[in-house]
Amino acid sequence: MLNPQYQSCIQACSSCALTCETCAASCLREDDVKMMARCIQLDRDCADLCAVAALLMTRDSPYAQLACRLCAQACRDCAEECAKHAHAHCQECAQACRRCAEECERMAA
Template sequence: MSHQQYQELLETLHECMTACNHCFDACLQEEDVKMMSECIRLDRECAEICSYLESAISRNSPFISELASVCATICATCGDECQKHQHEHCQKCAEACFRCAKACQEIAF
């Protein structure tokens, strides 16, 4: 598949990365940062894999399908964690993560 055929996925990955980075930063500002530690950790993992998959797609990596499978798992895990917290930034992040997990799963091996 060409880069253009992945355009919708690229946008979804970028949106998820941005939501995770925002959630990460907002969680660091919460009163009980220790309670948010798992959310913060998973936000970083998710943002990084989304960014990496976006880059892999742009260079037409032969591992896109495998990376998409890993990305789907990490996004779903991050979404599950964020969903546990009532903060608006966590809820928005969870939505972005679940959308991304679904999109990645569609091209995963």
């Protein structure tokens, strides 16, 4: 661990990235895919931004904080969209995104 202050945020981002991927893949297998399109889009952006934020924090990169700020935005938007859908994977994703947004906002502050 290069920078221990990042530890819980790295875990939150890494976990949120996989939860968003799971949500996107699960949405694609639902009957109402059309209704889930925006959720899938936000899941994918959020997953990629979480992954890159985790990577940059892991390296204690000079861009880690700015990546966290961007990641927090994507997490907030994804949480808001996922919360609208009753699917279990969406509810779980909303929760992971909210937790990750809080961690990222603390890091970006």
